[in-house]
Amino acid sequence: xxxxxxxxxxxxxxxxxxxxxxxxxxxxxxxxxxxxxxxxxxxxxxxxxxxxxxxxxxxxxxxxxxxxxxxxxxxxxxxxxxxxxxxxxxxxxxxxxxxxxxxxxxxxxxxxxxxxxxxxxxxxxxxxxxxxxxxxxxxxxxxxxxxxxxxxxxxxxxxxxxxxxxxxxxxxxxxxxxxxxxxxxxxxxxxxxxxxxxxxxxxxxxxxxxxxxxxxxxxxxxxxxxxxxxxxxxxxxxxxxxxxxxxxxxx
Amino acid sequence: xxxxxxxxxxxxxxxxxxxxxxxxxxxxxxxxxxxxxxxxxxxxxxxxxxxxxxxxxxxxxxxxxxxxxxxxxxxxxxxxxxxxxxxxxxxxxxxxxxxxxxxxxxxxxxxxxxxxxxxxxxxxxxxxxxxxxxxxxxxxxxxxxxxxxxxxxxxxxxxxxxxxxxxxxxxxxxxxxxxxxxxxxxxxxxxxxxxxxxxxxxxxxxxxxxxxxxxxxxxxxxxxxxxxxxxxxxxxxxxxxxxxxxxxxxxxxxxxxxxxxxxxxxxxxxxxxxxxxxxxxxxxxxxxxxxxxxxxxxxxxxxxxxxxxxxxxxxxxxxxxxxxxxxxxxxxxxxxxxxxxxxxxxxxxxxxxxxxxxxxxxxxxxxxxxxxxxxxxxxxxxxxxxxxxxxxxxxxxxxxxxxxxxxxxxxxxxxxxxxxx
Numbered sequence: 326x327x328x329x330x331x332x333x334x335x336x337x338x339x340x341x342x343x344x345x346x347x348x349x350x351x352x353x354x355x356x357x358x359x360x361x362x363x364x365x366x367x368x369x370x371x372x373x374x375x376x377x378x379x380x381x382x383x384x385x386x387x388x389x390x391x392x393x394x395x396x397x398x399x400x401x402x403x404x405x406x407x408x409x410x411x412x413x414x415x416x417x418x419x420x421x422x423x424x425x426x427x428x429x430x431x432x433x434x435x436x437x438x439x440x441x442x443x444x445x446x447x448x449x450x451x452x453x454x455x456x457x458x459x460x461x462x463x464x465x466x467x468x469x470x471x472x473x474x475x476x477x478x479x480x481x482x483x484x485x486x487x488x489x490x491x492x493x494x495x496x497x498x499x500x501x502x503x504x505x506x507x508x509x510x511x512x513x514x515x516x517x518x519x520x521x522x523x524x525x526x527x528x529x530x531x532x533x534x535x536x537x538x539x540x541x542x543x544x545x546x547x548x549x550x551x552x553x554x555x556x557x558x559x560x561x562x563x564x565x566x567x568x569x570x571x572x573x574x575x576x
Numbered sequence: 577x578x579x580x581x582x583x584x585x586x587x588x589x590x591x592x593x594x595x596x597x598x599x600x601x602x603x604x605x606x607x608x609x610x611x612x613x614x615x616x617x618x619x620x621x622x623x624x625x626x627x628x629x630x631x632x633x634x635x636x637x638x639x640x641x642x643x644x645x646x647x648x649x650x651x652x653x654x655x656x657x658x659x660x661x662x663x664x665x666x667x668x669x670x671x672x673x674x675x676x677x678x679x680x681x682x683x684x685x686x687x688x689x690x691x692x693x694x695x696x697x698x699x700x701x702x703x704x705x706x707x708x709x710x711x712x713x714x715x716x717x718x719x720x721x722x723x724x725x726x727x728x729x730x731x732x733x734x735x736x737x738x739x740x741x742x743x744x745x746x747x748x749x750x751x752x753x754x755x756x757x758x759x760x761x762x763x764x765x766x767x768x769x770x771x772x773x774x775x776x777x778x779x780x781x782x783x784x785x786x787x788x789x790x791x792x793x794x795x796x797x798x799x800x801x802x803x804x805x806x807x808x809x810x811x812x813x814x815x816x817x818x819x820x821x822x823x824x825x826x827x828x829x830x831x832x833x834x835x836x837x838x839x840x841x842x843x844x845x846x847x848x849x850x851x852x853x854x855x856x857x858x859x860x861x862x863x864x865x866x867x868x869x870x871x872x873x874x875x876x877x878x879x880x881x882x883x884x885x886x887x888x889x890x891x892x893x894x895x896x897x898x899x900x901x902x903x904x905x906x907x908x909x910x911x912x913x914x915x916x917x918x919x920x921x922x923x924x925x926x927x928x929x930x931x932x933x934x935x936x937x938x939x940x941x942x943x944x945x946x947x948x949x950x951x952x953x954x955x956x957x958x959x960x961x962x963x964x965x966x967x968x969x970x971x972x973x974x975x976x977x978x979x980x981x982x983x984x985x986x987x988x989x990x991x992x993x994x995x996x997x
Contacts, residue, residue, distance in 0.1 A: 376948050379940065404950035416945035420963025429959065430949035437950075469963075486949060 329354045329391060329525045330375075330494050336385035337374045343384070344370040346550035352494070355522040359536055360529045361561060362547035363569040368529045369413060371547070372498040375527075376410040377403050390494060405437040409492030411483040413499040418470035426470045427452060431489055455488045459515045477508035484515040495519070496527045501535035513538030533565040582607055584629035584742040584769065586711055593688040595695055600710035608703050618883040618915045619825050619854040624797045629742040629768045631711040632662035645791075646733045646762055649983055653976040655731040655760070662736035662767065663713030663743025676724030677757065682715030682746075690717050694748050697775035697803035699829040699858070704801035708744035708773040715746040718759075722752030722779065729758040729976045734772065735765050739795060742769035749775070751782040753807075758785045758974055764820070766793040774802040778810035780834055786814040787977040789984055792821035794849075800826050806866075808834025815972050816843040817984050818853045825854035832859075832866040832894075842871040844968055844981070846988045847880025847912065854883040861888070864895040864924070872903035873968040875961055876912035877992060887919040888931065894924045901931040906938065906964055908957075908992065958989055965989075 330352040337345040344367045352358050362368050373381045375388060377400040388395050395403050418426065432442045443451075456466060459481045471479050480500055487495055497516065501509055516526070516539050528539055536544070536558060544560040545552045548569060554560065582604070592600060608625050609616040640661055642650075650657045656674060659666040670679045680690065691709060698705040720726060736743055743765065751757055763770055770792060778784055792798050798821045806812055818824050830839050845853035859868045874882040888899040905914035916933035938960050946956035965985045972978040 378944050378948075399947065399953065400944060401947040401950050401952050401956075404948055410948050412945065412948075416941050418942055418945070418960070418963065420967045421959055426946075426949075426959070429946075429951050429955060433950040433952060433955070490949065 327354055328352070330527070331389040332386070333389070334386035335374070335383065335388060337370060337381055337383050339370060339381060344550055345374065347386070348550075348552060350545065350552060352525045352527060354525055356543065357520070357526045357528060357539065357541045359541035359544045359561065360527060360547050361531065361533070361544060361564055364531070366547045367550045368531075368547055369498055372410055372496050372529055375496055376400055376408060401433065404490070405434050407493035409487050409490055409495045411487060411495065411497040411500050413502055415471050415479040415483055417472050419472050421470050423466050423468055423470050424449065424452065427486065427489060430486065434490060452485075452489065456485055458518065459485050460511055461485055476503035477505070477512075480504060480508070480512050481515065484512055484519075488515070488519060493523065494525050494527070496529065498529045499531060500528070501530055501532060509535065509538060533561040536561045583625060583627055584631055584707070584711065586631070588630070589711065592710065593691065595688055595691040596710050596712065599695065599706045602701065603703070603706040603710050606701065606703065606706065615856070615885065618885070618917070619823070619852065623823055624769055624799070627768050627797070628740055630740065631713050631744055632664060632736070632738070632741045640735070642733060643735060643764055646731075646735070646764060649762070649980055650731050650733070653729050653731065653980060655729040655976065657731045657733050658716070660714065660732065660734045660736075660743070660745050662738065662741055663745045665714035665716055665745070674726045674728045674730065676721045676726050676755070677730065678719050678721075680717040682712065687715045690715060690748060691746070694746055694773065694775040697748070697777060697805055698773055699801050699803055699827060702801050702827065704771050704799045704827070705773060708746060708771045708801070711742070711744040712746045713744045717748040717750065720749070720751040720755040720757045720782075723754045724752070725756040727758065729760060732759065732761045734761065734763045734770065737766040739766070739768045741767050742771060743767050744771050744773070746773045747775070749777070749784070751778045751784050753779040754781045755779065756783040758976065760786070760977060760980060761788040762791070763789065763798060764791045764793070765796060767796055770796060770798045770800070772800050774800070776802070776804045776812070778806050778812055780807040781809045782807065783811040784813070785974040785977055786812065787972070787981055788816040788826070789980060790816070790818040790820055790824050790826065791984060792824070794820075794822060796821040798824040802826075802828040804828065804830040804839075806830065806832050806834065806837040806839055809836045810834065811838045813840045813973060814842070815840070815969070815977065815981060816855070817981050818843065818845040818855065819984050819988050821851065823852040825856060827856040829858040830860060830868070832861050832863060832868065835863050835865040837866045839866070839868040840971065841868065842968055842971060844965060844985065845874045845882050846985065847874070847876040847882050848878045848991075849880060850878070851880040852883075853881070854885070856883075857886040859886070859888045859899060861890040861894040861897045861899060863891070864893060864897060866894070867898040868900065870901040871968045871971055872901075873965055874903075874905035874914055875908065875965065876905060876914055877908040879909070879911040881912070882914045884915070884933070885917045886931070887921060888929060890922040890924050890927055890929065892923040895926040897924060897927040897929065899927070899929040903933040904964070905935045906961065907935065908938070908961075958992065961989060961992065
């Protein structure tokens with residue numbers, strides 16, 4: 326196993342407030358890791374720090390992908406290097422057509438790789454095929470990005486983007502939030518289809534429920550900006566029964 | 577200010593008819609608005625007042641070939657082009673007008689009755705209305721026969737060159753009862769001052785799809801006055817884009833004179849460097865059951881400035897009026913500035929009127945979402961600016977006019993710093 330993502334003693338602040346206080350985590354190629362934690366533990370901050378969002382300042386430590394530090398890279402550079410973030414709250418882009426958005430994203434990566442841009446007709450076929458699996462119809466594909474989508478539709482659209490962009494490191498930020506059981510199943514099945522020996526995932530969630538469907542190799546408990554406990558999938562069940570309180574105390 | 581020192585210099589004017597003489601007297605009495613004029617508070621004319629200018633009166637229209645961009649766009653639109661150069665009408669370009677459209681012009685006819693019509697429709701006591709009526713370099717009246725629907729667009733191309741020349745074309749369009757036409761203005765000159773005066777009258781149940789492009793040269797001052805009168809059940813679908821020039825003001829006054837008329841009066845302004853764009857509208861709901869809609873979008877880069885002033889007036893008897901107005905400005909630079917002054921003046925009680933104005937920057941969250949997908953930041957910015965403008969241009973129903981407007985907005989976008997499509 327080789328380390329795809331290495332997080333070394335990562336400290337990060339939002340404004341003057343330190344949120345991450347020394348995260349250490351190594352994700353090998355093909356592994357699925359879950360991060361669980363109570364509200365305010367730093368879960369979303371971690372997803373934004375990994376994807377390079379402005380306003381999330383790294384104050385110490387390093388993040389390496391394939392052995393290369395990502396901290397100086399812009400969000401678009403990280404994405405083209407294989408990083409993908411499925412948003413907890415996908416963003417509406419009124420006036421930006423869905424298909425042109427998807428094509429721009431796929432082409433950005435292909436241009437970087439020195440490949441030709443996608444053929445428009447073939448691209449439409451490919452998108453339709455992948456969309457069908459996720460229960461996304463043509464009407465949704467024609468609309469402006471995320472505009473008028475329900476909560477569940479937005480999450481499915483995130484997974485569609487992931488399927489098209491084929492990242493090596495996917496971070497799923499509370500992909501289960503706002504989903505009912507049926508929607509959760511569809512989204513999880515979509516994610517499971519993307520499980521691949523060459524692809525790693527970091528699944529961030531508040532609830533154990535999601536991990537019944539997307540079964541992780543490892544589970545980490547984040548609290549107070551640090552990983553307090555790590556284990557296999559049984560740790561998630563433990564948390565489900567006992568809550569986060571005990572873990573906070575252990576810190 | 578002494579009449580003899582006012583710019584443009586009108587000393588060469590002679591033999592004016594009564595209507596133009598009266599306009600000249602008003603111009604000489606009032607001149608350019610002074611520092612206290614409320615409706616010019618955001619747009620100061622110091623730059624034009626200081627210019628040495630004279631109308632190109634007495635010059636004949638010359639054999640300049642039309643600009644390449646105009647030729648290309650007219651071909652794409654399959655438009656008939658009527659040409660003005662330095663404000664003078666090229667009468668040869670009136671040959672072969674679409675069936676159902678007739679032209680009358682001041683170079684071969686007594687135009688007094690027409691100038692009187694224009695004076696009646698133009699914004700009242702407006703500096704450009706007064707000045708350009710008096711200094712009229714050429715007058716053209718186009719009439720569309722009642723009941724005739726003309727689909728071929730007619731493109732009025734205003735070109736010219738000479739920084740000491742002011743152009744004062746006067747155009748009147750009269751669409752007869754149940755007639756329909758598609759007309760566009762395209763202004764692209766290197767003149768010191770372009771001051772077009774336009775009057776549009778729609779008869780009952782008439783329709784006019786209208787677009788204006790202001791793509792003047794970098795040193796031009798463009799001050800336009802347009803007056804529009806809408807008859808019962810008529811539809812005016814108008815859209816302007818102001819992208820060129822050093823300082824531009826597009827002022828339009830609409831009077832809804834017949835019930836159930838519909839008026840779309842939307843505009844985009846695109847500013848860069850130290851440009852100043854002003855969109856000023858006055859929508860007079862004189863009678864009831866009419867609908868007016870104004871979508872204004874501005875994008876301002878560098879140290880440019882944009883102004884939108886729009887007043888919707890609803891007369892006491894104009895019940896069931898629906899008047900909508902929304903202005904949004906997008907600032908791409910810390911030095912850019914947008915001012916908006918939307919006003920509602922309502923004297924009827926059973927109306928639906930709404931207005932709003934926002935000024936903002938590109939949304940950071942939207943930019944992050946796009947870049948997190950690997951889309952370079954410059955492309956992401958262009959996508960969001962494009963979406964902002966398309967939202968307005970999408971309201972243009974006529975495909976030829978929409979294409980013409982997109983040509984300008986796309987061209988402008990391609991030059992936004994840090995943007996590559």
